[in-house]
Structures are given as structure tokens and as C-alpha cells.
Amino acid sequence: MASQTLQSVPGEPTAAQHELSLEELARREADGQAYFDKVMADDSRIEPRDWMPPAYRKTLLRQISQHAHSEIIGMQPEANWISRAPSLKRKAILMAKVQDEAGHGLYLYSAAETLGQPRDAMMQDLMDGKAKYSSIFNYPARTWADMGAIGWMVDGAAIANQVPLCRASFGPYGRAMVRVCKEESFHQRQGFEILLELSHGTPEQKQMAQEAVNRWYAPALMMFGPPDDDSPNSKQSMAWNIKRFSNDELRNRFVGMMMEQVRVLELTLPDKDIRFNEETKKWEHGPLDWAEFHEVLAGRGPCNAQRLERRREAHDDGTWVREAAAQYAAKQAKKQAEKEVAA
Amino acid sequence: MTTPEPHAGNVWPIWEVFVRSSRGLSHVHAGSLHAPDAAMALRNARDLYTRRNEGVSIWVVPADAIASSDPDAKGAFFESPQGKDYRHATYYTKSEGVKHL
Numbered sequence: 001m002a003s004q005t006l007q008s009v010p011g012e013p014t015a016a017q018h019e020l021s022l023e024e025l026a027r028r029e030a031d032g033q034a035y036f037d038k039v040m041a042d043d044s045r046i047e048p049r050d051w052m053p054p055a056y057r058k059t060l061l062r063q064i065s066q067h068a069h070s071e072i073i074g075m076q077p078e079a080n081w082i083s084r085a086p087s088l089k090r091k092a093i094l095m096a097k098v099q100d101e102a103g104h105g106l107y108l109y110s111a112a113e114t115l116g117q118p119r120d121a122m123m124q125d126l127m128d129g130k131a132k133y134s135s136i137f138n139y140p141a142r143t144w145a146d147m148g149a150i151g152w153m154v155d156g157a158a159i160a161n162q163v164p165l166c167r168a169s170f171g172p173y174g175r176a177m178v179r180v181c182k183e184e185s186f187h188q189r190q191g192f193e194i195l196l197e198l199s200h201g202t203p204e205q206k207q208m209a210q211e212a213v214n215r216w217y218a219p220a221l222m223m224f225g226p227p228d229d230d231s232p233n234s235k236q237s238m239a240w241n242i243k244r245f246s247n248d249e250l251r252n253r254f255v256g257m258m259m260e261q262v263r264v265l266e267l268t269l270p271d272k273d274i275r276f277n278e279e280t281k282k283w284e285h286g287p288l289d290w291a292e293f294h295e296v297l298a299g300r301g302p303c304n305a306q307r308l309e310r311r312r313e314a315h316d317d318g319t320w321v322r323e324a325a326a327q328y329a330a331k332q333a334k335k336q337a338e339k340e341v342a343a
Numbered sequence: 344m345t346t347p348e349p350h351a352g353n354v355w356p357i358w359e360v361f362v363r364s365s366r367g368l369s370h371v372h373a374g375s376l377h378a379p380d381a382a383m384a385l386r387n388a389r390d391l392y393t394r395r396n397e398g399v400s401i402w403v404v405p406a407d408a409i410a411s412s413d414p415d416a417k418g419a420f421f422e423s424p425q426g427k428d429y430r431h432a433t434y435y436t437k438s439e440g441v442k443h444l
Contacts, residue, residue, distance in 0.1 A: 049414035051415075099394070103391055103394065106376065119354075119377060176374075183394075325380075329380035332380060
């Protein structure tokens with residue numbers, strides 16, 4: 001790891017730190033904790049080279065790398081439709097969107113790297129099946145209308161989740177989220193537009209749009225994570241100012257937005273129990289199949305194996321490019337060095 | 344520009360990216376990326392950080408080449424401006440209400 005950078009580095013302890021006495025180390029840790037606590041109390045930001053509790057680092061590393069993996073795997077359901085988009089315009093839009101997802105993955109890997117893990121190690125964990133990513137991307141995109149439903153609901157849910165993360169207490173994560181959120185709103189609008197056009201098209205097209213909404217509704221709601229009473233890490237993440245709202249709070253807020261927007265689409269949400277709670281003034285959704293959520297998360301969803309296989313294949317296909325670029329760089333560096341010696 | 348040594352395991356080194364959003368403004372840190380050399384770092388930076396006309400100029404700097412102040416020395420290192428509020432215009436209050444001052 002680079003050890004002196006803006007973005008990067010917690011770095012290994014320096015030689016000097018190895019020689020410190022136990023008392024001195026304990027004093028530094030106490031100072032670090034006090035500073036960290038003050039940052040949390042002031043709702044300020046922690047930066048990569050600040051002292052942080054090991055559990056905070058671990059939690060963030062897990063969350064940010066899973067988030068990055070989700071962006072990278074998330075390219076697949078849509079990439080599947082690039083060559084079959086109904087027009088050149090839609091094809092160009094879809095390509096731009098998939099390219100954005102790759103970019104989002106890279107911003108997030110960069111943010112995660114500042115916590116001390118090299119990107120290659122994270123990618124290896126993903127390919128080895130050791131790392132998790134959002135369960136939503138293990139569902140298949142069966143028709144063109146799924147591109148609409150994914151943009152509108154999946155990206156919509158992602159935005160609802162990500163906007164509060166712009167204020168996450170870890171600086172690099174918050175900054176990556178600001179960039180991601182700016183770009184994500186086009187994703188949701190283009191999805192909404194696809195559905196709107198289909199719903200105003202032929203009866204068959206309208207039906208195709210409705211079926212896609214039916215397929216993606218429950219998985220999109222489950223993107224917010226398990227219900228609050230079954231989400232053991234939420235409380236700590238909220239205490240650390242990483243998470244700002246609970247899973248259920250965000251989910252209900254999202255359902256409210258969907259209820260308004262689905263009317264404009266002249267479609268319906270596949271949830272007969274959805275209701276507006278007059279007391280809390282919030283929308284509430286019907287029961288979700290959490291057993292399915294845990295199955296998919298555990299690797300037994302409809303497309304888990306296919307997604308990982310494709311990721312490995314793409315990585316292997318790129319090996320020669322990575323090697324050639326590294327060789328070329330080494331050769332150029334050598335030439336440059338020889339020139340400098342000669343001069 | 345010199346290219347930094349690749350890290351162990353043939354991993355491409357990290358570069359920090361600075362983008363000038365329009366003429367007349369300075370380059371601002373946008374993020375980082377991995378690339379084998381400066382030319383590739385610039386191309387990757389263009390694709391990663393300027394997909395929507397965010398910039399008219401890009402700098403890439405090997406992350407290893409950047410020196411930074413010690414994070415543990417927050418207080419001590421930046422101590423000198425403290426208590427010197429006479430360096431700010433707001434310190435001088437007697438001129439309040441006087442025009443063009």
C-alpha cells in the first residue's frame with residue numbers, strides 16, 4: 001500500500017511505532033479513541049489516517065467493499081440487454097448506464113482501499129465467493145421491460161439508501177457517495193421513461209411493463225436489508241454515523257415514493273396489503289418473504305452461480321491486457337532510466 | 344513523468360487524480376485510480392472522472408510521490424495561526440459603519 005497519500009493509507013505502523021513502549025502505545029490509543037469519540041459527537045468526519053476503532057474499520061471495509069461488488073456485479077443484468085435494446089438511442093443510454101456502474105464500483109473500491117485492503121484482494125474475495133453483494137443482482141432480467149423496472153425500482157431503492165450515506169462519518173465513503181448519487185438520478189429517470197413508454201404502448205407492452213414491476217417489487221424492497229428487529233449491526237452503524245436511518249424507515253419512505261409514481265405510470269404495485277398509516281402518516285408495505293432473501297444472500301438465488309462465473313470469466317479474459325500494460329510500463333520506465341543515465 | 348514501482352503481485356500502482364473543472368479554476372482532487380503508467384492513468388482518469396464534462400484538464404500524480412502532514416500532529420502542526428485573530432479583517436471592529444473600508 002502507498003503510505004503517504006491523500007486518499008490512500010492507514011498504512012502499516014512505521015518503524016518508530018514498533019519501538020514504542022506499551023505505555024506509549026496505550027496512551028496513543030486512548031488519545032485516538034478520545035479524538036474519534038469527539039468526531040462522532042460533533043458529527044464530523046473521520047479520514048483514512050485518523051485513529052479509528054478496529055471494529056469501525058472492519059465494518060466500513062465490509063460495507064464499502066460489498067457496495068463496490070454490487071456495482072460491479074450489477075452491470076450484468078443490464079449488459080445482457082445492450083445488444084438487444086429496441087433502438088440505437090436506448091442502446092447508447094444503456095451503455096452509458098452500465099459504464100457508470102463500473103465507475104461507481106471503482107470509486108467505492110478506492111474508498112475501501114483507504115482502509116488498508118488492496119483492491120485486488122477484494123476482487124479476489126468476490127471471485128472466490130467469499131464476499132457478499134446485493135442480493136438483487138441475482139435475479140434475472142427477462143424482458144426489455146426489466147430494464148425499466150431495474151432503473152425505476154432498483155436504482156430508486158439504491159438512491160434512497162445512498163443519499164443518507166453521503167453524510168457517512170468516513171470521509172472517502174461519503175465523497176464517493178456524493179459522486180454516485182449525482183450520476184444515479186439519470187439511471188432512475190431513464191428506467192421510469194422506459195416503463196412509461198411501454199405502459200402507453202400496445203396492450204402487450206403494457207402487460208410486459210406490469211409483469212416486470214411485479215417481478216422486481218419485492219426484491220427491490222428487500223434491498224434495504226432485513227427488518228429493524230432482525231438487523232443486528234444497524235444500531236452500531238447508526239451510533240458510528242455511518243447509517244442515518246433504519247432499514248424499515250428507508251423502506252417505508254421508498255414505498256411512499258413508489259405509490260405516487262406508479263400512478264403516473266398507470267401501473268400497479270403487486271402488494272394488496274400496502275396501506276397509508278394515518279397515525280404515523282407513513283406508507284406501509286405488505287409482508288415480504290425474508291426466507292427467500294436469506295436464501296439468495298446465502299448463494300442460492302436464481303443467478304448467483306452465473307453472476308460469479310461471468311465475473312471470473314471477464315477477469316480471466318482481461319489477464320493479457322493487464323499483463324501487457326504492466327510490461328509496456330516497465331519497458332518504458334527502463335528506457336527512460338537509460339536515457340537519464342546517458343544524459 | 345516517472346512511473347512508480349508496481350506493488351507486490353503485479354498490482355498497478357495508485358495515482359491521485361486532480362481535475363480542473365473549467366478555465367480559471369485550480370485543479371481539485373477528484374479521487375484515485377490504479378494504472379500501470381502515466382499515460383494510462385490519464386486515460387483512465389478521463390473515463391472515470393470526466394464522463395459528464397466535469398473537466399478541461401487532468402493531473403495524475405503517483406500516490407507514493409505525495410508527502411502529507413502527520414495526522415497525529417493535528418494540533419501542533421497547525422498551532423501557529425491560533426490566537427492570531429488580528430490576521431483577519433473581522434478583528435478590527437472600530438471601523439464598522441465606515442464606508443468602503
